Amino acid sequence: MESALDYWSAKALLEWQVELGATDAVCDAPVDRYGLQQAAPKPAKANAAPQIIKPKEVDPVAEAKTAAAGAASLAALREIMAGFEHCALKRGARNLVFSDGQAGARVMIIGEAPGREEDLQGKPFVGRAGQLLDKMLAAIDLNRxxxxxxxxVLPWRPPQNRDPEAAEMAMMLPFLERHVALAKPDVLVLMGNISCQAVLGRRGITRLRGTWDQAWGKPVMPMFHPAFLLRQPQQKRQAWADLLELKQRLKAQ
Structure with a gap:
């Protein structure tokens, strides 16, 4: 709406108000300043701390069971094991030690874990213990x-050839069981305490050796590990008795 006063009249009135001491212009309608203080805006909320999302916990044993079950052949099982990232031993090993010998053979030997030579070559039982094992097998007309x-039991070498830990054996056991199922041996031979613990759930090779047991639907013969026989050659007599028992079992089946 246009003002009823002309420019010069309005200017004169404004100057007169300034001379009277007016300092601020006011609105047509009054403003309740006390009401404004009561309705003062609330302070803005401080930024909330960012929510930390924890990574989902992974059960390596469950992951191993699922992975192993997906292997339809020994070649597929090897590839799956090579890609398994939950076992820390893999990061310190040179090679995956999967197997040696003839798949489908009647006798399947399960050792403990790779040593230095096995880690270098990627094959089980290739050091001094392996050479003794070959001689033991040849004595009853067997060879790899x-x-x-x-x-x-483990496909990767533990640091300083230490014994495998229970958690390491537990996460690799599903792969070993699947390995046996795919290889289809008639007889399992467990070499040493670690193998007995993994497959039979028991230790004490001196008590277990020479006595047939059962695991995964297979007859199982625990025996002294060749590395133990190198340190305790007087035990070779008992090892020879176990070999003869194995030979007799193979003839009977």
Whole structure:
């Protein structure tokens, strides 16, 4: 709406108000300043701390069971194990030690874990203990080139050749069980305490050796590990008795 006063009249009135001491212009309607203080705006909320999202916990044993069940062949199982990232031993090892010998052989030997030579070559039982094992097998007309298949409880070398930990064995056990199922041996030979603990759930190779047991639907023969026989050659007599028992079992089946 246009003002009823002309410019010069309005200017004169404004100057007169300034001379009277007016300092602020006011609105047509009054403003309740006390009411404004009561309705003062609330202070803005401080930024909330960012919510930390914890990563989902992974059960390595469950992951291993699922992965192992998906292997339809020994070649597929090897590839799956090579890609398994939950076992810390893999990061310190040079090679995956999967197997040696003839898949489908009647005798499957399960050792403990790779040593230095096995880690370098990627095959089980290739050091001094492996050489003794070959001599033991030859004594009962067996060899890895024709009628023996060999693997280990763990496919990677533990640091300083220490004993495998219970958690390491537990996460790799589903792969070992699947390995046995795919290899289809008639007889399992467990070399040493670690193998007995993993497969039979018991230790004490001196008590267990020479006595047939059962695991995964297979007859199982615990024996002294060749590395133990190198340190305790007087035990070779008992090892020879176990080999003869194995030979007799193979003839009977």
């Amino acid at each position: 080139a024709e009628n023996v298949y060999i693997t280990n």
